[in-house]
Amino acid sequence: MARIIAIVNQKGGVGKTTTTVNLTAALSALGKRVLLCDFDPQANATSGMGVDKNTASPNVYDVLINDADPSKAVVSTKYGDVIPSNKALAGAGIEMIAIPDRERLLKKALDQLSSHYDYILIDCPPSLEMLTVNALCAAGTLLVPVQCEYYALEGLSDLLSTVRLVKRGLNPTLALEGVLLTMFDSRTNLSLQVAEEVKRHFPGQVYATVIPRNVRLSEAPSHGKPVTDYDPYSRGAEAYRALAQEITEIHQTASL
Numbered sequence: 001m002a003r004i005i006a007i008v009n010q011k012g013g014v015g016k017t018t019t020t021v022n023l024t025a026a027l028s029a030l031g032k033r034v035l036l037c038d039f040d041p042q043a044n045a046t047s048g049m050g051v052d053k054n055t056a057s058p059n060v061y062d063v064l065i066n067d068a069d070p071s072k073a074v075v076s077t078k079y080g081d082v083i084p085s086n087k088a089l090a091g092a093g094i095e096m097i098a099i100p101d102r103e104r105l106l107k108k109a110l111d112q113l114s115s116h117y118d119y120i121l122i123d124c125p126p127s128l129e130m131l132t133v134n135a136l137c138a139a140g141t142l143l144v145p146v147q148c149e150y151y152a153l154e155g156l157s158d159l160l161s162t163v164r165l166v167k168r169g170l171n172p173t174l175a176l177e178g179v180l181l182t183m184f185d186s187r188t189n190l191s192l193q194v195a196e197e198v199k200r201h202f203p204g205q206v207y208a209t210v211i212p213r214n215v216r217l218s219e220a221p222s223h224g225k226p227v228t229d230y231d232p233y234s235r236g237a238e239a240y241r242a243l244a245q246e247i248t249e250i251h252q253t254a255s256l
Contacts, residue, residue, distance in 0.1 A: 001114045001115055002110075002113075002116075003120070004138055005119065005140070005143050005177050006136055006139035007142070008159065009124075009126070009156070009159060011154070015145040016126070017040065021045050022217075022226045022237075023121060023243060024080040027118075027247070028080040029228065033117045035080065035083065035113060035116075036049060036080055036121050037110065038060060039106065039135050040124065041087050042087075043085040048225075050077055060106075063109045064089075064096070070110070070112050071112065079225075104134070106135060107138035136162070137170050137171045139171075140175070141176065142175075145211075146179055147181075148181055148190070148195060149194065150190065152198065153201060176205055177247075178205055180206075180207050181210045182210075183213045184210045211239045211240070214227075228241065
């Protein structure tokens, strides 16, 4: 069965989609079977994997609201498989209100696919509404990207209280996979200070791999490619390959 990891932080611009896309590609390159579930109405992860968000059908919205077969929504790419999203997902939170057991709609869909993959990565929207609650119910663990900038920890207490509520009532086994430092610039004292502060708040749960501020990471999505394909020798690509290696080694050790 797949390890289902929700990549979540309600702050925008912290590197959630960048991490989901590039970690999918890097894990796939290690020979893992990976499915990216784009659960953000902006659908940037869909286009970042080279899939046209305007024509992909059925998509994750159809799976949730129109009872489409999840396996029919999967699009295969050379970087890993994708369940695409589009802007219709923006209204799904309201439409779910009338559906029984609405918090577990995504879980029911991904459970049907889980046996085919080693990893399922969920790119979450920048909010703590019904879509994110669905992702937290579907996931076994959550990976939290935190940018190395001022106010980095602002809002994380809201995320952690949402996680506690989900654990209490909906998904008692949900755990923290790890905290990922993103947009790190070793030349600035601020990045170093934020890194220390995050490690103090999450002792033993911050990845050794740090994602640098790298222009290639910003350019790759406009070409519909992960950075590992767009510029495989860039610092961004090397960092995500190192992260994929670190995560697989953690899981291998845990399963011994």
